[in-house]
Amino acid sequence: MSLLRAKIQDVFNEPGCEKNRGKDAKARKKGCSKPLTPGAAAGGCAFDGAKIVLQPITDVAHLVHGPLACEGNSWDNRGAASSGPTLWRTSFTTDLTELDVVMGQGERKLFKAIREIKEAYGPPAIFVYPTCVTALMGDDIEAVCQRAAEKFGVAVVPVNAPGFVGSKNLGNKLAGEALLEHVIGTAEPDDPGPYDINILGEFNLSGEFWLVKPLLDRLGIRVRACIPGDARYFDIACAHRARAAMVVCSTALINLARKMDERWDIPFFEGSFYGITDTSDALRNIAELLVKQGADPEILGRTEVLIAEEEAIAWKKLAAYRPRLVGKRVLLNTGGVKSWSVVHALTEIGIEIVGTSVKKSTVEDKERIKQILKDDNHMFEQMAARELYAMLSEHKADILLSGGRTQFIALKAKTPWLDINQERQHPYAGYHGMVELVRQIDLAIHNPIWRQVREPAPWDCQPAVREERPRTKSETATLHIVPEFAGTTADDFGER
Known part of the structure; x- marks a missing residue:
C-alpha cells in the first residue's frame, strides 16, 4: 500500500x-x-x-x-x-x-x-x-x-x-x-527504423484510427505502438524504440509521454486528428519531429503533397453540405481534447458554436478554444440538466453533440442529438472522418422527424366548433316534408 x-x-x-x-x-x-x-x-x-x-x-x-x-x-x-x-x-x-x-x-x-x-x-x-x-x-x-x-x-x-x-x-x-x-522496454524489435512513431491516448473508437493510419503508411511512417487502440502486447513492449510520439489525449497519458521522453529521448507533441486543419497540422508535426530525430528531410515535401491532395478531396465533399449547415448552431457537451478539436473542425465549415464544455479540459485546451472562438463566453465547466434543457427548448442551439448520458435531455427538448463520445457508431478522425461527422450532423438536423415531433399532438388540437344561429319561432314551427313521404300519415309508418 x-x-x-x-x-x-x-x-x-x-x-x-x-x-x-x-x-x-x-x-x-x-x-x-x-x-x-x-x-x-x-x-x-x-x-x-x-x-x-x-x-x-x-x-x-x-x-x-x-x-x-x-x-x-x-x-x-x-x-x-x-x-x-x-x-x-x-x-x-x-x-x-x-x-x-x-x-x-x-x-x-x-x-x-x-x-x-x-x-x-x-x-x-x-x-x-x-x-x-x-x-x-x-x-x-x-x-x-x-x-x-x-x-x-x-x-x-x-x-x-x-x-x-x-x-x-x-x-x-x-x-x-x-x-x-x-511492459515498455521489455522486448527489442528486430527492425527499428528512423520513421517509427508512437501514438498515445488514441483508443480507436469505432475504428477511427484506421482512417488515419493509411495516411501515415503513404508517408512511410510506421506506428510502432498505438496505445491503447488496437494495440498488441509486443508492440507496446518495443515502444521505447520509436523516434517520436504524438499525444492525442494529454489528460490521460501525459505522464507516460514525458517519462518516455526522459528515459529514451522520444520527443512528443499534443495534437488532434479531428478536423481538416488539425489533421494536416498533426501530419506536419510528426514529419518535423522525425526530421529533428535524424530522418531524411525529404519527408517534409512528401507530407505537403499528401496534405494538398487529401484536403482538396475533403473540401470538395464538404462543399455540398456547406449551404445546408452555414449558420447552424451547435452546443458541444463533452470535454478533453474534443472540447477544442471538434470546435475547430466545425467552425471550418461555418457552423456556429454556442457553447462547449471544458470540464475535463487542460489549460492548453481552454487556450485553444479562446483562440478559435475569440473569447471565453462560450465555455462552461458544467451545465446542469435543467439549464441544458432550458437552452435547447428555447431553440438556442440547432443540435447537441454529447455523450449518451445527455441524449434524453435533447430528445425531451425535441432537439437533434449526435453522439460524439466513446459510444459513437461512426468514426470521425482524419479527412474522411471529418466528412462523415458533417454528414451525420446534416442528417440529424434535417431529419423530417423533428418537424413532426414539434407539431402539437392530435389530442392537444381541439376541433373548431361552428356556432349555429338560434332559430326563430317561425322556423321552429315550420314543418319540412320530405317529398318521398308526402301524403303519408303516422299510421302508415306504424304499419310498416
Missing part, C-alpha cells in the same frame, strides 16, 4: 501538466481531481480509468481481482475496435465472495485464475486489476504476479489502481505507470 501511495503522489506531481505546474506545493499534493464521495456517482473510479486505458490491448487477458460486479461494470465501456485478436472481449474475474474475503482466500484464488488463463488461452501477457475489496484485504498483488510469471512463463502485469484511490483520470495515469514499469 505504501508503494501505491508513493506512485499516486508521483502522478499528482506531474510536471508535464501546465495546470499542475501553476499550483503551489501544498495544492499540488491534493491532486488534480476533486476527491470522491463514497457512494456517489463520480463519473468513474480509478479502477475504471485504468481498465479503459488498458483493455483495448487486444491480445492480452484482462483479469479483474475482486467481486463479480467490478468486472461487469467496467467491461466494454468504450467502443474500441480490433483488427485481429479478440481475447480482450473475454471477461476474466476471480469473482471473490464473502467467504473468500472472510477466509483470506484472495491471493490463492488469484494465482489459480492466472494458471487457468495461461493453460486455456496462452496469451502473451495477463493484466491483473486489484479492486477496492482486494486492496482493503491487503492482498499482495505484486508478489502474486511475480510468482505466477516465474511459475507459468508468461508476463503478469499488476495494475495498481483500486477504485477508492481517486478519479477515472487518475486511473488513466496509473495505467500508464503500469505500462512504463512492467
